[in-house]
Amino acid sequence: MNHPEKKYDAIVVGGGHNGLVAATYLARAGKTVLVLEACAEPGGATTSVKPFPEYDARLSRYSYLVSLLPDQIVTDLGIRFRTLERPVASYTPYRRDDREDGLLVAAEWDAATADSFRRLTGSDREGKAWREFYHEIAGLARRLAPTMLQPLKSASKLKAELGLPEVWRSLMEVPIGDVIRERFGDDLVQGVVLTDALIGTFVSADDLQANRCFLYHLIGNGTGQWRVPQGGMGALVAELLRVATVAGVEIKPHSKVTALESGPAGVRVETSSGTRYVAKDLLFAAAPQHLARLRGRPEPQSLEGSQLKINMLVTRLPRLKSGVDPRLAFAGTFHVNESFSQFEAAYARARGGEMPLPLPLEMYCHTLTDPTILSPELVAKGFHTLTLFGLHTPASLFDADPARARALAGTRAIASLNQYLVDPLESVLAPCRDGSAAIEVKSPLDLEKDISLPRGNIFHRDLDFPFLDEDDTAVTDRPRWGAETDDPHIYLAGAGARRGGGVSGIAGHNAAMAVLANALSGSSAQSLSTCVQTGLAKSSCSARLDTAEQIRTLPRAPDRPLRNAS
């Protein structure tokens, strides 16, 4: 028998970090909000787990570094979540002329970094090119980052406002592969720069989709710095759950939405258990492909996911052939077989249906910056976690025989890494009670099965540039947040929204702003009731609120006690 329908102002489908951000903003504005999450635990791609039961080590299972989460959201929501700076940006081991060495890039340019470039390239030219390139991008990042929490602008308007037409051209208009080839001469340096364009994005360097990925990797909080989440990614979700429940959000795990109807008055959803809920607005914080399926619409076209995630616990850090201290090499992003030509070769091979060889990857050690994810006993014994992200391993390589392909990809990743290690990785992996080693490998198909990422795409679908296409601006003169759909009651609130993707909360924030802006822009009973709930005077309600700032400064509804979260 079906349960009676419960009514809410808003239903959020998907309890990933974006869903929780959206829900909390709405609840703080006085809305009744329900979050429906398919899995047993909220968090989606931002969770921490103990994958090896015999060890007290909580690893960030999927996402692992934070850059895009605006300080503004942390402050608005009052979450107690810290990210820590890494002293090293990256280390890339190489072998040239029978010499084992590595390109070290410190978080702040220093003499060791300059020397490292010189040893690799024989002059100071490449190091100078590096500094100039990233200095230019930083200028754009500083100006672009604050716009991520504002209504969208057209490309031409945003370009004019940012006032850096040459940098804009390099990042938005010319394939990033061309830009990198033009600015840098060394294949390895070119590859290190290119990495940010290919994380989770299965394209050639000459595809503009790579530019979008590159852009999002360099603008976070205006610095593009990738920082370590203290306590692991699970710490972010724990805090988001805390503020959501304090604000009165009702959160239901084990509630996969399997049916969706929409009409003039709002939406109705049904979960796999047959329970129905109705609301005025629906914020869809799972992938847009799932929304399309629920609405009986064609799914948006998208690249498939193309990465391998490997989580490991080691008894000690492996030594490197270059002789560098592993605590330095693994503190930042450790690039392996990621030169420009290796990326292009790996892409061509994977497109041809074969697993890349050598497999390009990057790795880092969370516990060098933040040991709190390990028990004091493991820290005392010198244990560490290693997080490996393999590139250009598209879902299609795993379709025929998922388990065999996963094993092959894992073996290739370790072989790729071992090229540069004195101690093969296998020799330092912590032993598990059942005789296995402390390593787990997740393929794109595993991500689809475990957390519903379509074909394992870590951004749900292809990333968009953070501005409106010129055609879109003509459609409406109302402010657009990148969350709107063709149904006035349905909004995209997850990574698949424009400006979504990555651990940022931006999509959740913007969807909540779109809902609130809509509620406040008309003179409907709903907008009046919203005003009453938020404590605004009626006269203020008729004023059209079209900027995040205006909405953010609404008086807050009092936090409500936890409502029956089951």
Ligand SMILES: Cc1cc2nc3c(=O)[nH]c(=O)nc-3n(C[C@H](O)[C@H](O)[C@H](O)COP(=O)(O)OP(=O)(O)OC[C@H]3O[C@@H](n4cnc5c(N)ncnc54)[C@H](O)[C@@H]3O)c2cc1C
């Ligand atoms: C392996 C990996 C590594 C990554 N590394 C990083 C990184 O280091 N830094 C970074 O910034 N980004 C990283 N990303 C990307 C980032 O994690 C995601 O883009 C982001 O977390 C997406 O958040 P979200 O809340 O929009 O969606 P998700 O986290 O995908 O959450 C969506 C939720 O919706 C639920 N759901 C799906 N369908 C339904 C349904 N029908 N009914 C109810 N619930 C449903 C899912 O179970 C899930 O909990 C990584 C992603 C992966 C997979």
